[in-house]
Amino acid sequence: MRRTYLTGLLVLALAGLPNILRAEDLVSEALAGFPPETIRVEFSSPAKLRKLSNYQNLRQRYVGPRLQALESALAELGVREESIDDLMLGWQPGKGDMGLYGFASGRFDPKAIAESAAARGMSPSPVAGEQAYCLEAGLAGSCVVVLGNSLGAFGTLTSLTAMLEGRAGQGSSLSSSDRLARLIGDAKKDAPIWGVAVGVAVGDWFRGWMPNQGNLKLDWGRVFETVESLVYSVEAGEKVKLDLKLDCTTTEDATTLRQVLEGLKLAQQLAWQDRNPNRPNPFEGMEISLSGRQISLQVTTGYSELELAGGVAAPSN
Numbered sequence: 001m002r003r004t005y006l007t008g009l010l011v012l013a014l015a016g017l018p019n020i021l022r023a024e025d026l027v028s029e030a031l032a033g034f035p036p037e038t039i040r041v042e043f044s045s046p047a048k049l050r051k052l053s054n055y056q057n058l059r060q061r062y063v064g065p066r067l068q069a070l071e072s073a074l075a076e077l078g079v080r081e082e083s084i085d086d087l088m089l090g091w092q093p094g095k096g097d098m099g100l101y102g103f104a105s106g107r108f109d110p111k112a113i114a115e116s117a118a119a120r121g122m123s124p125s126p127v128a129g130e131q132a133y134c135l136e137a138g139l140a141g142s143c144v145v146v147l148g149n150s151l152g153a154f155g156t157l158t159s160l161t162a163m164l165e166g167r168a169g170q171g172s173s174l175s176s177s178d179r180l181a182r183l184i185g186d187a188k189k190d191a192p193i194w195g196v197a198v199g200v201a202v203g204d205w206f207r208g209w210m211p212n213q214g215n216l217k218l219d220w221g222r223v224f225e226t227v228e229s230l231v232y233s234v235e236a237g238e239k240v241k242l243d244l245k246l247d248c249t250t251t252e253d254a255t256t257l258r259q260v261l262e263g264l265k266l267a268q269q270l271a272w273q274d275r276n277p278n279r280p281n282p283f284e285g286m287e288i289s290l291s292g293r294q295i296s297l298q299v300t301t302g303y304s305e306l307e308l309a310g311g312v313a314a315p316s317n
Contacts, residue, residue: 090174
């Protein structure tokens with residue numbers, strides 16, 4: 001009787017943690033399926049964010065054009081945004097819109113999706129033993145594969161082939177990249193949004209995150225060329241809090257970059273005052289600290305300021 005009682009308690013406890021388990025499973029899917037060339041990974045949990053009263057505001061400012069294209073593709077197949085619980089996105093370098101791919105967990109009906117595709121005249125394309133539905137060839141996220149009632153994959157046919165072969169153990173994957181796997185392990189995975197980036201993806205991330213530098217023209221790749229990695233998280237409650245860490249090649253590089261970031265902060269404040277006089281600046285309270293080769297940066301802002309700023313870490317490419 002005692003064993004039965006304890007087993008019952010364990011079942012109830014596990015039943016109360018479905019989102020955490022799904023999120024962990026999605027990370028595992030990414031490590032097993034994303035190609036080793038991946039230079040940026042981002043997790044987001046619409047299931048968590050939908051509980052916020054400011055969700056629509058946050059979503060409008062956070063979702064970039066490529067994710068909007070993905071949502072449109074899924075809607076064409078009868079998969080609505082509210083059916084998606086978690087997303088795991090990956091990027092490859094130098095491929096523009098062709099470089100975005102990922103996994104999604106939620107509630108999917110393979111039969112209904114197949115019927116929606118047939119009604120729109122979309123014939124399935126075979127991909128690594130699965131059936132992919134493609135809306136418009138050449139657009140990022142235009143092809144979707146349903147892997148079960150709770151898991152789907154998206155990307156170009158080329159990306160999907162590599163992902164599904166890696167997932168099946170028939171090709172190389174991100175799990176062979178100790179560098180990115182370690183960074184993912186260090187990420188704040190209980191946050192509704194978190195991500196990691198290396199190489200040129202670091203500059204791309206900042207380009208989309210810190211707008212409004214006025215007429216200041218920057219070569220973002222050059223600014224962050226000494227940064228080896230970026231790990232970030234976004235918490236959303238009464239306010240939005242961004243926390244990120246940058247690991248530089250040397251302590252001297254970190255010291256120089258901190259000075260550059262302080263200069264960018266000042267330039268942004270001047271540009272903000274010129275464009276949005278007497279309006280709260282979301283970057284005014286940005287805190288930058290230095291410890292050895294690592295720079296830490298924190299920003300806490302309200303949703304109204306976020307709307308004016310154009311988003312926090314919104315995908316820019």
